Amino acid sequence: MTEGRADLPEGGTTVLMLGNPNVGKSALFNRMTGANAVVSNYPGTTVDFTRGTFIEGGHTYTIVDVPGTYSLEPRDAAEEVAVRMLRDCPDATVMIVLDATKIDRGLYITLEVMERGMPCIVAVNMMDAAHEKKITVDIAALQRLLGVPVVSTTATSGEGVRTLAEQIRKAQVANLGGIAKRLRGEEPRTESLRACGGCGGC
Amino acid sequence: MVISSDARWEMVDAITRQTVTYGTYKQTLGDVLGDLTVKPLTGIPVAVAALYAFWSIFTSFAGTLVTDGFMVKLFDGYWLPWLQSVWPDPTSWHYFIFVGNPAADTCFEAFGMLTSGLFVSIGVVLPAVFVFYLMMTILEDSGYLPRLAVLMDSVLHRIGLHGYAIVPAILGLGCNVPAVTATRILETKKQRFIMMTLLALFIPCGAQLGIMMSVLPDLVGVVMLCLVVGFVIFGFVLNKVIPGENPEILVDVPPYHWPVKEYVAKKLWNRTKGFLKEAVPFVLFGVLVVNLLYLGGVIQGLADLLEPVFVTWFGVPKETVGPLIAAFLRKDLAIAQLSTIPMTTYQTVASVVLVTIYFPCVATFVVMLREGWKQLIAAIAVLFVVVFIYGGIIHAVGILLGVA
Amino acid sequence: MEQKITPISIYIGLLGLVTLAFGLADIFVWAGVSPGLQVGIIEIAGDDFFRWAWGGFIMACAGLFMLSGCTRVTTLQQSGKVVLGGALVWLIAGTDIFALLCAGIPAEEASPAFFNSLSGFLAGFAPPYTPAMVLLPFTLGILYLIRVRDADDS
Numbered sequence: 001m002t003e004g005r006a007d008l009p010e011g012g013t014t015v016l017m018l019g020n021p022n023v024g025k026s027a028l029f030n031r032m033t034g035a036n037a038v039v040s041n042y043p044g045t046t047v048d049f050t051r052g053t054f055i056e057g058g059h060t061y062t063i064v065d066v067p068g069t070y071s072l073e074p075r076d077a078a079e080e081v082a083v084r085m086l087r088d089c090p091d092a093t094v095m096i097v098l099d100a101t102k103i104d105r106g107l108y109i110t111l112e113v114m115e116r117g118m119p120c121i122v123a124v125n126m127m128d129a130a131h132e133k134k135i136t137v138d139i140a141a142l143q144r145l146l147g148v149p150v151v152s153t154t155a156t157s158g159e160g161v162r163t164l165a166e167q168i169r170k171a172q173v174a175n176l177g178g179i180a181k182r183l184r185g186e187e188p189r190t191e192s193l194r195a196c197g198g199c200g201g202c
Numbered sequence: 203m204v205i206s207s208d209a210r211w212e213m214v215d216a217i218t219r220q221t222v223t224y225g226t227y228k229q230t231l232g233d234v235l236g237d238l239t240v241k242p243l244t245g246i247p248v249a250v251a252a253l254y255a256f257w258s259i260f261t262s263f264a265g266t267l268v269t270d271g272f273m274v275k276l277f278d279g280y281w282l283p284w285l286q287s288v289w290p291d292p293t294s295w296h297y298f299i300f301v302g303n304p305a306a307d308t309c310f311e312a313f314g315m316l317t318s319g320l321f322v323s324i325g326v327v328l329p330a331v332f333v334f335y336l337m338m339t340i341l342e343d344s345g346y347l348p349r350l351a352v353l354m355d356s357v358l359h360r361i362g363l364h365g366y367a368i369v370p371a372i373l374g375l376g377c378n379v380p381a382v383t384a385t386r387i388l389e390t391k392k393q394r395f396i397m398m399t400l401l402a403l404f405i406p407c408g409a410q411l412g413i414m415m416s417v418l419p420d421l422v423g424v425v426m427l428c429l430v431v432g433f434v435i436f437g438f439v440l441n442k443v444i445p446g447e448n449p450e451i452l453v454d455v456p457p458y459h460w461p462v463k464e465y466v467a468k469k470l471w472n473r474t475k476g477f478l479k480e481a482v483p484f485v486l487f488g489v490l491v492v493n494l495l496y497l498g499g500v501i502q503g504l505a506d507l508l509e510p511v512f513v514t515w516f517g518v519p520k521e522t523v524g525p526l527i528a529a530f531l532r533k534d535l536a537i538a539q540l541s542t543i544p545m546t547t548y549q550t551v552a553s554v555v556l557v558t559i560y561f562p563c564v565a566t567f568v569v570m571l572r573e574g575w576k577q578l579i580a581a582i583a584v585l586f587v588v589v590f591i592y593g594g595i596i597h598a599v600g601i602l603l604g605v606a
Numbered sequence: 607m608e609q610k611i612t613p614i615s616i617y618i619g620l621l622g623l624v625t626l627a628f629g630l631a632d633i634f635v636w637a638g639v640s641p642g643l644q645v646g647i648i649e650i651a652g653d654d655f656f657r658w659a660w661g662g663f664i665m666a667c668a669g670l671f672m673l674s675g676c677t678r679v680t681t682l683q684q685s686g687k688v689v690l691g692g693a694l695v696w697l698i699a700g701t702d703i704f705a706l707l708c709a710g711i712p713a714e715e716a717s718p719a720f721f722n723s724l725s726g727f728l729a730g731f732a733p734p735y736t737p738a739m740v741l742l743p744f745t746l747g748i749l750y751l752i753r754v755r756d757a758d759d760s
Contacts (some may be wrong), residue, residue: 016218031450032450032452032453033447033449033450034355034364034449034450052450053387053447054389054392054449054450054452054454055449055450056389057446057606058389060449095437102214103217103218103221103222104218107213107214107217107218108210108211108214111205111210111213111214112210115204115205120506126309127235128236128237130227131227131229131233132233132683134224134225134226134227134228134229135222135223135224135225135227136222136223136224136226136227137221137222138220138221138222138223141220141221142217142221145217145220145221146217156237156240156241157236157237157240157349157352157455158240158349158351158355158453158455159236159455159456159457160455161452161455162452162453162454162455163454165452168513176205178215179217180213183213183216183217192307229682231682231685231686231689231752234682234683234685235686235689235690236688237686238686238687238690239690244671244687244690245624246668247663247664247671247692247694248690250660250663250664250667250698251664251667251697251698254656254660254661254664254698254701255697255698255700256700257656257702258656258701258705261700262701262704262705262707262708262709263704263708266708266709266713267708267709267712268615268703270712270715271708271709271711272712272720275712275715275720276720279718304751423655423656435635497684
């Protein structure tokens, strides 16, 4: 897939923004990159994707809005592209966007990405909608369980977007075995964020 | 480590069970209001209302109460007559510099360092800056300002600007000095340069607003309109012309909450102190230098030299050249000076707009220099071009409307 | 709380209509339909673009917010709109009162004193009032609405 790589960005850190369709991924993408987004066609396919940059703490991040997908077992052209992008950018950080009202659907793909051993950060988006439906998501608990940074965001109002950008550099490779243990209640609160000393519940 | 699909679903269920609870969250009025104020349909009227309240309180407090109610009386009724009576020798050069015109009966017209200089900085600008920063800080700390930025973001992206960039712009309405400092929140050189240039050009500071309000209250709207249009046009052009990146500005959007008194007081004090320390000495110094230049005949010389440009290209009378030169030191004083020259409405608007965009005051100049001399020189170059073009455009529009 | 029309909705609806009407009246008087209007203790001077055209627009929006929020007013979404509408009226009325206050504290321009006399200060608050100020006490009903909401969370 060399022709695919050529079109993906170089320089800075690449962040692949991944998630189910309709989780407000594009809104979040627009909030972070503003007017700089460039639409390009993924080579050899009919699928378009958007790419933009933002700068946080003096570091440039190139962020790619990966087509929405439910799993990494591709069933259509868009999902195919999503899977290929993950394969083509092995050094990238993956930002998984969840819909706060439907956490479970997005967690499946989250685990799939974690299995690939890529550094991850999770954005729980559409918090406003969840609040309207009286759903509470325990962000701290989720972060402790997954062992990667978890940030709650509301893309429409911009809440949490800044924090999300700041946390990208703390993205972690998750340990599925650890997650399973923590789920069973073993080794509680120990293996939290390594880069984020002692703030597993922040 | 790869696991089976069933195992994954099991984990998903377990995680969800431990982190998500239904029917527990109690949505608050704050959540709903937060939503309503960023949705354009309801958010734009609220933004319009916020601006209204801001402006109304600003004029009531700074204009009606402090300046017109007390300061004018104090300075014109007591300070000026006293100074005129005790300062020796009304014909001497030092009388001219410090007290100014011996025949003047208001501090506006006297133009001495201790008369106009003190009156403008303490009597007019200080209350304006104070109440401005007070409201600004409250808006900021309550969480409204970032939301306003988000709302503006959607609109401004269409012309390649960022909503968040209005924060330094709004700060600049108080004083350009802290606003230039605030451009540090922008990420790239290009953004900082554009913002600094636009600030210096099109954002009148609290001092200018205060003077405009007391000198030509009926025309403030027209002048502001000219400036906003210029801001948008040249922001767009600069963004296209200047190479470099213009990434999104990420700003913290906190939930709505009541501002904490201590923080507001602290911020307000820091900002007002910054103004007192950096701007006030320059007002006094500016009057001093302008008076010296007058005495030395420099202003007259420049006025003669530049007269054709001003008269034919900008369509303003010859007498405005002096104040325009003086505007380098204090733009607000220049507006006060302009108000004493008899002019048509068009000429007044044109010359006030010119003074505003013409040049940053010395204080702004100094902080811009602190951000880098190369940028400063580039900004000045842009400034000359913009003044020339925009002044011409206003003149052309004036001719077309038949008022010039 | 599923009932669509309650006394509170009717109250808010009427308040919204009156606010909207006042807002439009502000704008019309400014636009020159009438050279200043005084009905009872309400006065619309209409002389100033800022206060009457801009302020009138805000009053009209406030009225529309209240109207759009008046049905099923005890739900959070709807009461949010009503509160926002009320807040706009408070904003206008508040700035009107603040303006009177600021004008009332210093003495007359001609007089040698600095501070106004107490009677002179109070005289500044005599009628006529702007429409927003007259509406102010009536919008306090919205505060009652917030209280009701807090008591029985729907």
